[in-house]
Amino acid sequence: METQMINLLAIAAIACVIAVCFMIIRRVSSRLQHESRAPAGLSDPFIVKPSIQLGDGTGDFEIVFAGIGEAKDYKLRVYGDRTGTIDCAPASSYPVNVPDATPAIPVHRVFRVPVKGLDSGEPFVYRINFQANQVFNASSRAPVGVGEKSRVIVTGDIAKWGADERRIASRIFAEKPNLLALVGDIAYDQGLLSEYLGKFFPAYNADEAGEAMGAPILRSIQTVAVAGNHCVGRPDTMSFPDFGQKPDHFGYFVYWSQPLNGPIATAAARAYGPDLVGPKARKDAILAAGGNRLPRMLNFSFDHGDAHWVVLDSNQYMDWTDPAMRDWLEKDLAATTRTWKFVMFHHSCFHTSRKHQDGVRMRLVADIFQKQGVDIVFTGHVHTYERTFPLKFNIKRNSENLLVDQFGRVDGDIVLDKNFDGVDKTHPDGVIYVTTGAGGAPLHREAMPEIWQPQTAKAVSGRHSLTVMDMYGSKIVVRQITAQGEELDRFTLTK
16 A cells, blocks of 8 residues: 555656646746747748838839848749739849847848739738748739728837737738838837837747737738837937947838828938037948838838828937928829828827927928828827827918927917717818727827816727728728727728
């Protein structure tokens, strides 16, 4: 009996040891899985897996990726659902070499592959070979054309590598948009290359979709991005990036390929030139990787379906009283023949939250939006959701005869269209400003009805969310939904 008891105790002890071992293995596995999201663990031959981007206009869109090889090593083939097979090759590539980065960033090249020849909205599959071996495949759809239905998702302030970010990414993928528009602050805290590699790409270009991991968004959904303050090394909005502290600034300019059809602002040319701080060799390495995108890619426009979009730089160094910039913006909006006009930039200029009440300098161009018939302005920066009534803003000089003060405040009178309800009365008299900055970063929790400002039609704080906009020719339906799909707001516009 004693021998049997000893045997039972021995078995129990062994079982406990095995259980403990399994727990350790699971913890180590979980840790390794998280660490695999750091740059050093990214799969070969890619440092950054492919994404569908607007491109600079040399194609209908571009497939952009980063890898360890040379251009000759990569072959890309597109299989259109109607068009057939299209062979593509990198049109350009540029090296990224940041030897002092922490964590370490492997030396690599970014490749841009223009694609053209597909029908509008056509489904396609694309495959990439590396040195004759197939290493990647994904599916997507060509950009939609005029008269075609389209779904666009807008959100911002996203990637701190947290569970909320991954849940939002999973919801974006589940909604199956034709276009994803990110209104800035893409990789916290400074938009470093290492932050893109460790926080943004793992969630937004995951191999599988799921709330715990993110989704394969970038490889399958065309995406456009705005530069927020956390995208350009300015978490305090006026501090300039110090390459002496961090050598891998400006991931926005290195990993995005977007239209270069806007002017270089005088203020931006200085901010990204003589005002940069730090060792020359480090600055030169990133400036070389950024190429002609830095800083031209801060302001541009593009068409998607029945809509014309304008992307603007709202960072504090920008001067939107500059006649050249104002002239470009007004002429760009006036020239389009598309049914809808949308503008997006990072810093919300009409919002209720007590946080960021200063820094509403983008009211400086509200008159242009009104004059040129902009329908909706999308912003982030404030980590909540908010929608204004259709409004018109009449700017006025302050007591010091200035249009904007040192804190970024702009005085003026607001005229509201409160007849618009987005249900029965759907033709607004004015511009609607939508703040959609609850895309994954820690939330701001000050949007209670008792502190709503007069222009506020709807505000929701304390919930991560995203904006879903469906365009049906002369009608659009806009919804704000949570990561779980709960609807927080809905309104309709018609023309």
